[in-house]
Amino acid sequence: xxxxxxxxxxxxxxxxxRRLQPVVTFVLVVLSIGIPLWLVLVTAAKSRGEALTxxxxxxxxxxxxENLGQVWGDGEVLRASLGSLLVVVPSVIGVLLxxxxxxxxxxxxxxRLNAVLYALAISGxxxxxAVVTVVLxxxxxxxxxxxxxxxxVYMGIYMSTVIFFVTGFVRTIPTSLEEAAQLxxxxxxxxxxxVVLPLLRPVLATATILxxxxxxxxxxxxxxxxxxxxxxxxxxxxxxxxAGLYLNNWHLIFAYVILMSLPxxxxxxxxxxxxxxxxxxxxxx
Amino acid sequence: MLxxxxxxxxxxxxxxxxxxxxxxxRTHPMWFMAPAFAILLVFFFLPTLFNFVYAFTDWSGxxxxxxxxxxxxxxxxxxxxxxxxxxxxxxxxAVLVAIFQNAFGFGLxxxxxxxxxxxxxxxxxxxxxxxxSALAVGYIFQALLKPAGGLNRLLGIDHAWLGxxxxxxxxxxxxxxWKWMGLSMLIYLAGLxxxxxxxxxxAHIDGASRWRTxxxxxxxxxxxxxxxNVATALLGSMNGFDIAQATTGGGPARTTEILNIxxxxxFGQGLFAQATTMSLVLFLLVxxxxxxxIYVLRKREEIL
Numbered sequence: 001x002x003x004x005x006x007x008x009x010x011x012x013x014x015x016x017x018r019r020l021q022p023v024v025t026f027v028l029v030v031l032s033i034g035i036p037l038w039l040v041l042v043t044a045a046k047s048r049g050e051a052l053t054x055x056x057x058x059x060x061x062x063x064x065x066e067n068l069g070q071v072w073g074d075g076e077v078l079r080a081s082l083g084s085l086l087v088v089v090p091s092v093i094g095v096l097l098x099x100x101x102x103x104x105x106x107x108x109x110x111x112r113l114n115a116v117l118y119a120l121a122i123s124g125x126x127x128x129x130a131v132v133t134v135v136l137x138x139x140x141x142x143x144x145x146x147x148x149x150x151x152x153v154y155m156g157i158y159m160s161t162v163i164f165f166v167t168g169f170v171r172t173i174p175t176s177l178e179e180a181a182q183l184x185x186x187x188x189x190x191x192x193x194x195v196v197l198p199l200l201r202p203v204l205a206t207a208t209i210l211x212x213x214x215x216x217x218x219x220x221x222x223x224x225x226x227x228x229x230x231x232x233x234x235x236x237x238x239x240x241x242x243a244g245l246y247l248n249n250w251h252l253i254f255a256y257v258i259l260m261s262l263p264x265x266x267x268x269x270x271x272x273x274x275x276x277x278x279x280x281x282x283x284x285x
Numbered sequence: 286m287l288x289x290x291x292x293x294x295x296x297x298x299x300x301x302x303x304x305x306x307x308x309x310x311r312t313h314p315m316w317f318m319a320p321a322f323a324i325l326l327v328f329f330f331l332p333t334l335f336n337f338v339y340a341f342t343d344w345s346g347x348x349x350x351x352x353x354x355x356x357x358x359x360x361x362x363x364x365x366x367x368x369x370x371x372x373x374x375x376x377x378x379a380v381l382v383a384i385f386q387n388a389f390g391f392g393l394x395x396x397x398x399x400x401x402x403x404x405x406x407x408x409x410x411x412x413x414x415x416x417x418s419a420l421a422v423g424y425i426f427q428a429l430l431k432p433a434g435g436l437n438r439l440l441g442i443d444h445a446w447l448g449x450x451x452x453x454x455x456x457x458x459x460x461x462x463w464k465w466m467g468l469s470m471l472i473y474l475a476g477l478x479x480x481x482x483x484x485x486x487x488a489h490i491d492g493a494s495r496w497r498t499x500x501x502x503x504x505x506x507x508x509x510x511x512x513x514n515v516a517t518a519l520l521g522s523m524n525g526f527d528i529a530q531a532t533t534g535g536g537p538a539r540t541t542e543i544l545n546i547x548x549x550x551x552f553g554q555g556l557f558a559q560a561t562t563m564s565l566v567l568f569l570l571v572x573x574x575x576x577x578x579i580y581v582l583r584k585r586e587e588i589l
Contacts, residue, residue, distance in 0.1 A: 025396060025407045032463070033410045036425050039435050043428065054428040056435045094324075102321035108313045117318070124329050126520040126575040128568055131545075132552055132561045133335035134328065136344075141327075156328025159321055182312050192317070217418040220526040220545060224552065234418050241424055241531070250428055257421040264416045272409060279471050 044068070044254040051251035067255040075240045075256050080231040081263075086147050087222075087232060088215050091154035095211060096204055098155070099162030104196055106163065107170035108178075118167065124160030129153075131224045138225065145229035153225050154215050162207045169203035170196070206278040216264060233260045333568065340562040346555025358562040367547070371563065372570065375523055375543045378458055382522035385462035387514050390469025397470070398477055408474075411467040422464045423531020430456065430532075447533055450540045457541050461528050462518075469514045476510030477503065512582040519578060523571050544570075 035056065043054045045064035071077065106118045134153055135144065143149030177199070181191045197204075219234040227235060237256055244253045268275060340358060344351045362368040393411055397404040414422060429435045430446035437443055446456050480503050488498040526545040529535065535542030535550070544567040552560040 021396065021399070022401070022403050025403055028396070029407050029410045033413060035435070035439075036429060037413070039429055040425060053431070053433045054435065055433070055438050098320040098324060102318040105313050105315060105317045109315075117322070121322070121325060124325065126516065126571060126579075127333070128524045128564075128571050129329060130332035130336040130561075130564050130568065131548065132557060132564050133339055134332040136335060136339065136557075137327075137332050152324065152328045155324045159325050159329070163321065178312070188312060188314050188317065191312070213416065217420075217527075219418070219420050220549070223549065234420055237418060237420055241420070253424055254428075257418070257424065261417050261421060265413065268412070268416055276408070276412075276471060279468070279475075 040254045040257055043250050044258055046251050048249065048251060052248045054250040054254075063251070064255075067251050068259060071240065071252050071256045071259060074252075075236050075259075076231060077233070077236070077256075077259055080233045080236040083147075083230050084216060084232040084234075087150050087154070087226075087230075088212060090147075091151045091158070091215050092208060092211050094151065095155045095158050095162050096207055099159050099207070100166050100197065100200055100204065101192065103163050103166035104170055104192060107167045108175070118163070122160050122164045124157065125164055129157050129221070131221060135224055145226055147226070147230060150222065150225045150230070153221060154211075154218075157221065158211045158214065161210060165203050165207050166200060169200065173199055202278055205274060209275050209278060213264070336561060336565045336568060339558060340565040342558050344558040344561065346557060354558075358558050362559065362562060368563075368566065370539065371542055371544050371547050372566065374454065374539075374541065375567070375570065376574075378454055378461075378525070378529075378541070378543050379519050379523040381455060381458035382461045382525075383515055383519035385459055386465050386469050386518040386522075387511070389462055389466035390514060391473050393466060393470040394473035394477060398474065408467075408470070411470055413467070414464045415467040417464070419461075419464055419525075419527035420531045422460065423528040426460045426463075426528075427532045448537050450538050453533060453537060454541050457529050457532055458522075460532060461522055461525060464528065465518065469518065472510050472514055473507065476507040480506045508582075508586040512579070512586060515582060516575075516579055520571055520575055523567065523574075 039054060039056055041064075042056065042058055043051050044067055045062045046059040046067075047061065047063050050059055102121065106114050106121070134156075138144040138146075138149040138153075141149070143152065173196075177195055178191055181195050186194070217234055218232075219238050222232055222235050223238070226232070237253075237260055240256050241253045244250070339351070341353055341355060342351045343354045343357075359368070397408055397411075427447065431437075432443055432445050432448075436446070447453050484502055484506075485498060488502045493501065523543075524545065525543060526549065529541050529543055530546055530549070533541045535546040544563055548560045548563050548567070551563065
């Protein structure tokens with residue numbers, strides 16, 4: 001039996017507040033999260049006529065499955081899902097692998113040159129990418145409108161974030177583990193794959209979540225690089241909604257939102273504990 | 286005292302590492318950095334460099350030749366008011382988002398700090414907007430905030446929340462903050478957890494009230510979390526697009542046309558040089574704001 005750790009004292013341990021806080025929490029969740037989500041659900045279940053003016057009322061007849069089926073077909077959800085995966089998976093794997101390799105060296109070899117390179121590398125966290133001229137560059141490289149071009153752009157944009165998080169994490173790892181492997185004659189590549197990479201799992205989990213979140217939901221960069229040539233879920237939502245807004249087809253827009261949001265929400269529901277602890281430990285280190 | 290100790294330890298590690306360059310070259314080769322920096326060079330820095338070149342040309346989708354035109358793009362955008370309006374809108378928007386997102390995230394972290402089952406469930410709920418597409422969030426609120434939408438029906442009024450030229454930018458900033466407050470909450474929660482118990486206990490023993498202990502002891506120790514959250518909210522929202530595009534498209538009367546919306550619209554019209562010019566303006570704006578902001582926030586951390 002785990003010994004009960006006494007509650008840490010703070011604002012939240014006042015007796016009155018302790019009773020009030022659950023009520024405040026519940027009301028806040030219902031009002032700020034429940035209402036918007038409710039709107040999505042009931043509108044996606046309405047007929048076209050009822051969805052013209054989306055509100056919080058229940059549908060007189062439930063059309064949820066019909067509407068989901070219609071956007072699945074009309075919105076080409078399957079093809080767009082494959083397009084999204086085609087872009088997201090290599091981007092995430094590539095940026096984590098190359099970012100970690102660089103971060104390991106930047107953390108271990110604290111030279112003046114590496115300090116400059118590190119500053120350069122992480123400047124991309126805040127500095128906005130040049131979205132228009134990247135299109136020009138991709139044309140010159142023959143990658144315009146291609147998945148490879150899109151993957152390269154995403155890696156270029158999010159490499160900074162990965163290098164920032166992983167370098168900070170590597171600095172907290174004792175060097176003794178690497179030195180033991182080095183004494184046994186292991187090459188740098190073996191040390192990296194067999195010793196360092198496994199130790200990086202917590203921060204790589206954090207980075208995976210963040211990069212997946214940004215890339216999976218991206219519409220802005222995708223518009224510039226692959227707009228009109230390769231379908232992704234957000235680009236399709238943009239297209240479905242742009243057409244749907246003229247017709248006030250809110251039932252289809254929200255049906256699409258449900259289909260599009262499910263993958264990330266499901267992944268989150270399954271891995272939530274790991275995700276939350278990963279993000280919290282990564283950001284404040 | 287704990288903070289001082291960890292700093293000295295960090296210094297020692299750095300010194301020790303610096304003293305073994307020969308070992309470093311063999312065990313930690315520089316070429317490990319080559320793939321990452323090659324990608325950064327080609328897909329991030331090179332386009333940025335191009336930004337500084339093509340903003341001074343007449344590049345467009347209507348002709349194949351590209352000629353230098355000096356500062357024409359800047360003077361054109363400045364003279365018709367577009368440049369300064371978009372700059373002002375973007376800065377106001379970013380400041381509002383930073384304020385709202387951090388206020389909401391911080392408030393939620395304090396509210397949900399105790400580890401009860403209800404709080405754990407609530408944290409998950411506040412993370413749902415973070416997971417959703419920003420575009421989807423925009424459409425949800427467009428529907429909610431229509432004159433005949435859900436919010437007005439609930440309140441029994443008839444107000445065009447997204448049609449007011451003064452307040453719409455505030456509304457859109459609130460929506461942006463709504464989407465990301467869960468992430469800020471998570472990071473503030475992490476920060477609250479790292480505050481050592483013994484410091485808080487010492488303050489209580491000295492007779493400090495709960496309120497005073499919170500603001501005098503725990504809040505200052507949240508400096509790293511504040512740095513991360515304020516910097517990402519302020520600078521990230523300057524690069525925003527989806528929510529404003531989905532709710533207002535930059536309207537009413539272009540009062541929410543942040544720079545990326547202008548860039549998107551102009552690029553779509555084939556006016557590549559103008560879009561590039563605004564992209565350069567955005568780059569310079571963020572660069573000019575990023576380093577002072579981060580410097581000040583980091584300075585505040587060091588004082589502790």
